[in-house]
Amino acid sequence: MKPLADKIRPSCMEEVVGQQHLIGKGKILNRIIETKQIPNMIFYGPPGVGKTTIANIIAGATNKRFYKLNATNASVSDIKKIIDELDNLMSINGVLLYLDEIQNFNKKQQQSLLEYTENGQITLIASTTENPYFYVYNALLSRSSVFEFKPLSKEDIVKSLLRAVKAVENELKDTKVICDESILEFLAENSGGDLRKSINNLQLTLYTASRNIDGNIEITLEIAKECSGKKALNYDKLGDNHYDVLSAFQKSIRGSDPDGAIHYLARLVKAGDLISICRRLMVIASEDIGLAYPSAISIVKSCVDSAMQLGFPEARIPLAEAVILLATSPKSNSAINAIDNALKDLDNINVGEVPEYLKDAHYEGAQKLNRGTGYKYPHNYKNHYVKQQYLPNNIKNAVYYIPGDNKMENSAKAYMSFIRDVNK
Structure with missing residues (x-):
């Protein structure tokens, strides 16, 4: 049986819900369809938000031969079959390839598309739920425009669910679906912005709902909850959302x-x-x-x-x-700034040698090497402090720690000023 989500899949941009920042009047994907000049594109966003639907609509607006692959089960041999048909009369205007879940293709598989996307023989529309800047090969990424799809709002999903209910009623002809809009709002809220999931849950609800004395399908909130399970959470421990x-x-x-x-x-x-x-x-x-x-x-x-x-x-x-x-605690980033600035100097300048009097002198022959000579032991001085140079000569005036403006660091700053002034 054909899934309800496929039965009501939009065939034109006007039927698509959400993504108005991309497909609204005058927006970029709408303009692309109007001009029919389709670039290589990567659609990035969570599942069930219209990536495949919009790719199908764009494909229908071109006169290119259309192929569709899913990277979870496709291989280089599948791509080679498409390449072998590029000179076919049916592909004279070029090929549009929709590659779903491109993040599942390894570097070699993605590289196999490079030559043909660059010369225009293959126009690639790829989709991914993962950040393409982490998962798509750089050379392929540089030849493509990236479009980010957003999670759908509850209101957008409810619009599609109402359309789905209407489609079921039209299919069943004399049967009505009795469903309060609050139930559709629950299904929308429970889907986590995934339209496909909400429609699938609606379909299961329709199949399991009982009929009233008039023979109509009556959906209750209890049945909807039973068919929906736990609320979807858009979180993947290994993914971008993490x-x-x-x-x-x-x-x-x-x-x-x-x-x-x-x-x-x-x-x-x-x-x-x-x-x-x-x-x-x-x-x-x-x-x-x-x-x-x-x-x-x-x-x-x-x-x-x-x-x-x-x-x-x-x-x-x-x-x-x-x-x-x-x-609710006071904040200070003085420690991380201090260490990061010190590390930055190590990476970018010649900081020089540790001063001789600070080097280890706890071994025989150290004095002959002038190790430790001239070191002033702070505990022998007032307030356990004596002024001496600790940084290497090349960076002797460097300042890494800048106290934050808070009670603890102001107190430490005052103490440091005190011992330095007293021991002048």
């Missing part, structure tokens, strides 16, 4: 927004990604809170250890404690 969520998680804590931080923690908890959460919290404690609240890392370490011992679902509690602590 890093997007982690990035938003850290930036929310850095921005002192406990609500945003807890939201992204919840996404990570839902995905069961305990290792990534714990690792990122330890990083944040040093990178973003740092010397403004040095004890934060100890507290976070205790929360992380507790979470690792507890496992989910209880791990969410100490993790939430750590997140709220960090989000």
Whole structure:
């Protein structure tokens, strides 16, 4: 039986929901169809948002021979078969190849397309749910235009579900589908922006719903919930979305927004990604809170250890404690700036030798090499401080640590100024 999603697949841009930033009036994909000058394109976005549909519509607007491959099961031999037909009379105007899930092609497979996409014999439209800048071979990427597809809104999905219900009624002729719009809104909300998933769930709901005394199909919220399962979550531990969520998680804590931080923690908890959460919290404690609240890392370490011992679902509690602590703590990035600037100098300039009096002198013959000679032992001086040069001569005036403006670092700054002034 043909899936309902295929039965109602749009055949023109006017029927497509969402992606108005690409297909709206006067927008780029609409203009491309109007001119019929189709470039090599890569469609990037989550599943079920219209990538395949729009590719099919574009293919229908050209006079090129159309081929469709899925990179999950296609091979170089499949591409060679298409190449062998390039001189065929049916391919005289060229070939348009739609390659779904291109991220599953390795470098060699992607390279096999290069010559033909460059000379125009093959026009490539590839789609991927992964960031193409990470997964598509650079030479092929440079010959293509990348278009990002966005998740569909609940309102967009409801429009398509209403269309699907109408299509079912037309097919069944004398049978009506009784379905409150709130049920369609639930199906849309539950799909996580994936239209195909919401239509598939609707189809299952229609098949399992009972008929009322009038012989009409009556859908209830209980049946819709039973057929939909858990709400879809757009998260892949190995995918692009993984890093997007982690990035938003850290930036929310850095921005002192406990609500945003807890939201992204919840996404990570839902995905069961305990290792990534714990690792990122330890990083944040040093990178973003740092010397403004040095004890934060100890507290976070205790929360992380507790979470690792507890496992989910209880791990969410100490993790939430750590997140709220960090989000509401004073912030300083002076430590990461200091080490990164020092590393930058090592990479870019000749920093020179360690001063002789700072070199190790704990071995026989060290004095003959002038090691340690002239070193001033700070504990022998007032306030355990004496002025002497510690940096190599080539960078003796370098300043790496710049204290942040917070209580802890202002106190440390005052102490350093005090001992230096007293010991002048």
